[in-house]
Amino acid sequence: MCVCVCVCVQSGPASLPAEDISTNSNGPKQDSLFDDDPEDLFAEATEEVSLDSPERDVLLSDGPSPAITPITPPCSLITPHIDMFTHCSFDEIEEEEGGDSFDMHISVSDPEKVGDGMNAYMAYKVSTKTSMSLFRSQDFSVKRRFSDFLGLHSKLASKYLHIGYIVPPAPEKSIVGMTKVKVGKEDQSSNEFVEKRRSALERYLMRTVKHPTLLKDPDVLQFLESSELPRAVSTQALSSAGILRMVNKAAEAVNKMTIKMNESDAWFEEKQQHFDNLDLQLRKLHASVESLVCHRRELSVNTALFAKSAAMLGNSEDHTALSRALSQLAEVEEKIDQLHQDQANADFYCFSELLGDYVRLITAVKGVFDHRMKTWQKWQDGQILLQKKREAEAKLQFNNKPEKLQQAKDEMRELEGKVQQGERDFELISKTIRKEVSRFEKERVKDFKTIIIKYLESLVQTQQKQKVKNIIIIIFSISY
Amino acid sequence: MRSVSVDLNHDASLLIDIPDALCERDKVKFTVHTKTTLSSFQKPDFSVPRQHEDFIWLHDTLVETEDYAGLIIPPVPPKPDFESPREKMHKLGEGEATMTKEEYTKMKQELEAEYLAVFKKTVQVHEVFLQRLSSHPILSKDRNFQIFLEYDQDLTVRRKNAKEMFGGFFKNMVKSADEVLISGIKEVDDFFEQEKTFLLDYYSKIKDSTAKAEKMTRSHKNIADDYIHISATLNTLSADDSTANKKHCGGYYMSSFVFLQKVEGRVASDQELKLTELLRYYMRDIQAAKDLLYRRARALVDYENSNKALDKARLKSRDIPQAEEHQKQCLQKFDKLSESGKKELTSFKGRRVVAFRKNLIEMAELEIKHAKLLRTWLAMV
Numbered sequence: 101m102c103v104c105v106c107v108c109v110q111s112g113p114a115s116l117p118a119e120d121i122s123t124n125s126n127g128p129k130q131d132s133l134f135d136d137d138p139e140d141l142f143a144e145a146t147e148e149v150s151l152d153s154p155e156r157d158v159l160l161s162d163g164p165s166p167a168i169t170p171i172t173p174p175c176s177l178i179t180p181h182i183d184m185f186t187h188c189s190f191d192e193i194e195e196e197e198g199g200d201s202f203d204m205h206i207s208v209s210d211p212e213k214v215g216d217g218m219n220a221y222m223a224y225k226v227s228t229k230t231s232m233s234l235f236r237s238q239d240f241s242v243k244r245r246f247s248d249f250l251g252l253h254s255k256l257a258s259k260y261l262h263i264g265y266i267v268p269p270a271p272e273k274s275i276v277g278m279t280k281v282k283v284g285k286e287d288q289s290s291n292e293f294v295e296k297r298r299s300a301l302e303r304y305l306m307r308t309v310k311h312p313t314l315l316k317d318p319d320v321l322q323f324l325e326s327s328e329l330p331r332a333v334s335t336q337a338l339s340s341a342g343i344l345r346m347v348n349k350a351a352e353a354v355n356k357m358t359i360k361m362n363e364s365d366a367w368f369e370e371k372q373q374h375f376d377n378l379d380l381q382l383r384k385l386h387a388s389v390e391s392l393v394c395h396r397r398e399l400s401v402n403t404a405l406f407a408k409s410a411a412m413l414g415n416s417e418d419h420t421a422l423s424r425a426l427s428q429l430a431e432v433e434e435k436i437d438q439l440h441q442d443q444a445n446a447d448f449y450c451f452s453e454l455l456g457d458y459v460r461l462i463t464a465v466k467g468v469f470d471h472r473m474k475t476w477q478k479w480q481d482g483q484i485l486l487q488k489k490r491e492a493e494a495k496l497q498f499n500n501k502p503e504k505l506q507q508a509k510d511e512m513r514e515l516e517g518k519v520q521q522g523e524r525d526f527e528l529i530s531k532t533i534r535k536e537v538s539r540f541e542k543e544r545v546k547d548f549k550t551i552i553i554k555y556l557e558s559l560v561q562t563q564q565k566q567k568v569k570n571i572i573i574i575i576f577s578i579s580y
Numbered sequence: 581m582r583s584v585s586v587d588l589n590h591d592a593s594l595l596i597d598i599p600d601a602l603c604e605r606d607k608v609k610f611t612v613h614t615k616t617t618l619s620s621f622q623k624p625d626f627s628v629p630r631q632h633e634d635f636i637w638l639h640d641t642l643v644e645t646e647d648y649a650g651l652i653i654p655p656v657p658p659k660p661d662f663e664s665p666r667e668k669m670h671k672l673g674e675g676e677a678t679m680t681k682e683e684y685t686k687m688k689q690e691l692e693a694e695y696l697a698v699f700k701k702t703v704q705v706h707e708v709f710l711q712r713l714s715s716h717p718i719l720s721k722d723r724n725f726q727i728f729l730e731y732d733q734d735l736t737v738r739r740k741n742a743k744e745m746f747g748g749f750f751k752n753m754v755k756s757a758d759e760v761l762i763s764g765i766k767e768v769d770d771f772f773e774q775e776k777t778f779l780l781d782y783y784s785k786i787k788d789s790t791a792k793a794e795k796m797t798r799s800h801k802n803i804a805d806d807y808i809h810i811s812a813t814l815n816t817l818s819a820d821d822s823t824a825n826k827k828h829c830g831g832y833y834m835s836s837f838v839f840l841q842k843v844e845g846r847v848a849s850d851q852e853l854k855l856t857e858l859l860r861y862y863m864r865d866i867q868a869a870k871d872l873l874y875r876r877a878r879a880l881v882d883y884e885n886s887n888k889a890l891d892k893a894r895l896k897s898r899d900i901p902q903a904e905e906h907q908k909q910c911l912q913k914f915d916k917l918s919e920s921g922k923k924e925l926t927s928f929k930g931r932r933v934v935a936f937r938k939n940l941i942e943m944a945e946l947e948i949k950h951a952k953l954l955r956t957w958l959a960m961v
Contacts, residue, residue, distance in 0.1 A: 377820055385813040392806040399799035406792040413785040418778055419933045425940060545821055552814075 204230040204309055206324070208302040211294050213281065214245075220282045221245045222294060224301060228324050234316065236325060246273075248329055249301055255319045256308070261464075262471045263525075264532035266540050267314065268307040269460045271300035299449060303457060310543070365530065371537055372469055379462045386455040393447045400440035407433035439562050446558040454551050458544065465540065472529045479522030486515045588711035593617045596714050596729070598707040599627075603699060608632060608660045610706055614729045620721075621730060628732055632659055635706055637739040641724045642713075649875045649913075650920030651719065652928055654712035655864035660702040665694040683812035690808065690845065694801075697849055701857065708861075769918065775925050776873055783866045790859040797856050800848030847950060854943035862932055869928055876917040883910040 210225040227241035253270035260267050277293040309315045309324075323329065363369050407430045414426030493508040589595055595615040602609040613627040639656040642648055669691050676684055710729075713719045728735070767773040886907040893903035 374820065378817075381813055381817050381820065385810065385817065388806055388809040388813060392803060392810065395799055395802040395806060399796065399803060402792065402795040402799050406789065406796050409785070409789040409792045413782070413789050416778075416782045416785045419929065422933050422936055425937070429940065548817075 202310065202312075203232060204228065204315075206302065206305045206309060208298050208305065211298055218282055221247075222281060222297075224298060226305065226324065234321070240325060242324065242327055242329075244323070244329065246271075246278075246297070246301070247331070248323065249304065251329075251331075252308075252319060252323045253304075256314060256317065259317070259319075260314070261468065262475075264468055264472060264529040264536060265311070265313060266461070266465050266468055266536045268304060268311070269464050270304055271297060296453070299453065300457075303454075307457075307461075311539075367534065368469070368472070368530070372466075375462060375465055375469070379459070379466065382455060382459050382462060386452065386459055389447065389452045389455055393444055393452050396440055396444040396447055400437050400444060403433055403437040403440055407431070407437060443558065443562045446555070446562075450555045450558060451551060454547075458547075461540075461544075465537070468533055468536065472526070472533055475522070475526050475529050479519065479526050482515065482519040482522045486512065486519050489515055588708065588715050591715060594714045594720055596707070596710045598703050598710075601699070601703050606660070606662060608699070608702060610703065612710065612729060620726065623730075626730065626732075628729065630728070630735070632657070632706070633739060634728065634735045635709060637735065638724060638728045639709075642719065642722060643871075645722075648719065648722075649879070650872070650917040650924070651716070652865075652868050652872050652924045653719075654709050654716075655861075655868045657702070657705040657709045658864075660698070662695065662698055665691055665698060668694070679809075680812050680816055682815065683809060686808045686812070687805070690805065693845075697852075701853075705861070771922060772873070772876070772918070779866055779870055779873065783863070783870060786859055786863045786866060790856065790863050793851075793856040793859055797848050797852045800851065801845065804842075804845035804848060847947075850943065850946040850950075854939045854946065858935065858939045862935070865928070865932070869925060872921055872924060876914070876921050879910065879914040879917050883907070883914045886910040 205228070207227050208224050209227065212223045212225075214221055214223045223243045223245050225241050226244050227239075228235070229239050231238060250270050250273070253267070256267045274293070274297075277290070277297070280287075280290045281294060305324075308320060314320055409430075410426055410433060411430035414423050414430060417423035417426055489508065489512045493505065493512060496505045496508055589597065593616060597613050598610050599613050600611050602611075608631070610630050610632075611627050612630050614621070615625050617624065635657055639653065642653050672684070672687050672691060679687070713722070713725055719725065727738070767776065886903070886909075890900075890903040890907045893900045
């Protein structure tokens with residue numbers, strides 16, 4: 101089994117063949133990165149998904165609404181509803197969007213401490229560069245603080261989660277981390293914390309705007325564009341952990357009801373299983389990578405300690421040439437230590453954090469599935485209630501009570517409307533989830549491969565730097 | 581990889597090696613093979629089975645022998661230590677349920693390799709011990725050494741007798757009084773003064789370096805293990821994705837991680853052999869050199885005491901000839917120790933420098949091999 105690796109070696113030593121794999125034409129292993137898959141990972145295929153908008157009525161149904169600040173109704177979403185009740189294979193559909201292709205880059209930068217003491221906070225600069233017509237200008241930036249991001253997420257979650265959209269979760273709150281920053285500790289761990297958060301916020305925004313529906317949401321646009329943003333009041337409730345808790349509670353409630361949902365759709369059963377497996381595997385992978393990061397940091401520390409020890413040994417050594425050699429070994433090991441540290445950081449940011457993001461994303465996906473179940477339950481409850489009312493009406497008719505009969509008939513009509521609505525809701529959320537899952541999975545598989553390639557590239561670069569070490573060692577050991 | 585101590589086993593008159601060994605539970609049975617042209621041996625080519633305890637017995641008898649007080653007795657090989665891989669094997673067994681079959685198999689293979697590495701190391705270190713003896717002009721002629729090599733019966737009885745005779749008395753004394761005595765002595769000889777200062781300092785430094793090198797190697801091994809888990813999980817993930825998306829998603833470069841794991845593991849074991857083992861060995865050797873200094877210091881104390889006793893005797897005009905005789909003997913002993921000690925310590929330094937050089941060069945060469953390996957992997961398309 102041969103390894104097909106696509107790596108662009110930039111500035112390596114002369115002896116290393118710089119292979120541009122995409123133009124490699126010798127042998128059967130060409131551009132294909134996978135053994136059988138004809139798709140080329142690096143083909144810049146931007147997925148364009150249509151804006152299939154949920155009906156406005158759906159917004160009025162009860163979903164979790166923890167946001168306290170006013171929500172801007174997504175008027176941009178009201179477009180004619182295309183009838184898609186026929187079962188097409190959503191996995192294969194590549195929908196064209198009539199308009200801009202996705203061209204947008206957001207960066208979160210320049211963390212700045214504002215204020216003092218416990219009321220202090222970090223302000224981040226959110227810069228957007230885009231050519232999309234959706235925005236007022238092509239290059240603009242605003243200042244935002246962490247609770248603003250949480251506020252944005254909570255608004256999006258309350259609008260979209262319960263109708264089946266996978267809303268990317270916001271980064272976690274961290275009381276310990278933030279307190280250190282507020283108190284003003286300018287040490288390495290608080291710097292690392294700020295960097296970790298900055299990076300997470302950037303990824304969060306990019307993920308959010310990559311979602312074609314969310315991108316057009318006025319709250320998102322306002323977040324990116326307007327210089328002043330109404331402050332999100334109670335951030336406790338707004339924390340993504342809080343939202344996830346709510347999602348999980350909904351899931352638990354669903355389970356407790358012991359819903360034996362008549363799953364007529366094998367697709368959903370299959371996908372649910374798939375996401376359960378994915379959840380398990382991702383958590384495992386994340387744990388392994390965290391372990392790797394930890395061990396590599398240990399290696400770095402141990403190498404530094406060894407370097408110092410070897411230097412002392414070299415000083416103690418009375419044979420001049422050997423003493424010099426040992427000192428040089430110590431110097432080399434010190435450089436290696438730095439390399440290990442850099443690699444550990446790459447492990448972390450390139451790999452571990454991204455896996456963490458995906459673990460949280462999968463939880464959001466599972467939440468969406470649970471919302472579907474809840475919707476189904478509501479529909480079923482409506483039907484049961486309707487049935488009861490019908491029986492009651494029949495009884496009234498039999499007992500001949502005209503006023504009560506009329507009232508019953510009115511109630512029934514209202515209920516019938518609700519039941520129909522419930523059915524529509526259910527079908528809608530099912531449809532939305534199908535599309536969302538298809539989009540999500542495509543992104544995820546693509547993302548994973550990119551992550552791993554980037555990671556392997558970083559490893560390779562470290563190894564190349566290690567060659568310097570070898571040459572130095574050879575030189576000094578020969579010279580004495 | 582017998583480069584820890586160089587220039588051994590070249591004298592054709594007495595060639596010793598350990599061609600194989602058996603591992604029964606925790607006990608290792610070494611096959612000690614001797615080829616000799618010396619008439620003092622009954623046969624020119626023979627082998628005997630020996631246990632680790634036999635090596636300890638041999639070392640102890642050499643240490644206890646007065647005549648060898650002026651020599652650096654090669655350090656006793658450490659007991660075969662399978663504790664670490666055994667513990668890991670136990671943990672692996674407990675964690676089996678959480679791993680995929682492939683992952684478990686790979687981890688097991690790694691452990692078996694570690695077991696094998698410990699095994700190889702212990703054989704090497706026992707072999708080097710014997711070869712140091714065989715290449716030493718005086719120690720190679722030791723009667724007990726010959727018995728060790730030749731006696732085709734179990735040495736257990738002899739071992740028991742020796743324990744009863746000496747009771748480890750001398751050894752215990754050495755351990756407790758060592759540092760204090762050596763540093764407290766008023767040294768007249770410049771050479772020994774320098775050696776004392778150097779060895780005491782160097783010992784503590786090399787002990788520290790050994791410990792740090794061991795930690796480094798341990799970290800490399802941990803990283804290699806992590807790669808195993810990562811590659812296994814990626815494999816499962818990509819298999820799931822292939823089924824779910826109904827198309828082949830490729831092995832997420834799982835094989836890359838497997839490769840990285842192999843390289844990392846190899847780096848760890850090479851570093852261990854060339855660097856850590858080297859430091860470890862010389863740490864023990866320096867301890868042996870310190871023991872020599874101790875014995876000499878003890879002899880000096882004895883000599884000084886005998887002088888005092890002689891003075892006392894002269895004062896009291898009693899037992900003068902005994903006191904004189906005793907003093908003469910002490911002086912003789914001390915001089916003998918000093919003379920042979922000087923020779924031993926000088927050759928020890930040379931030996932050490934050569935061994936370090938050889939090992940460092942070999943370590944560098946191995947690093948280059950790794951780098952080449954990675955380059956080839958890179959170029960693979």
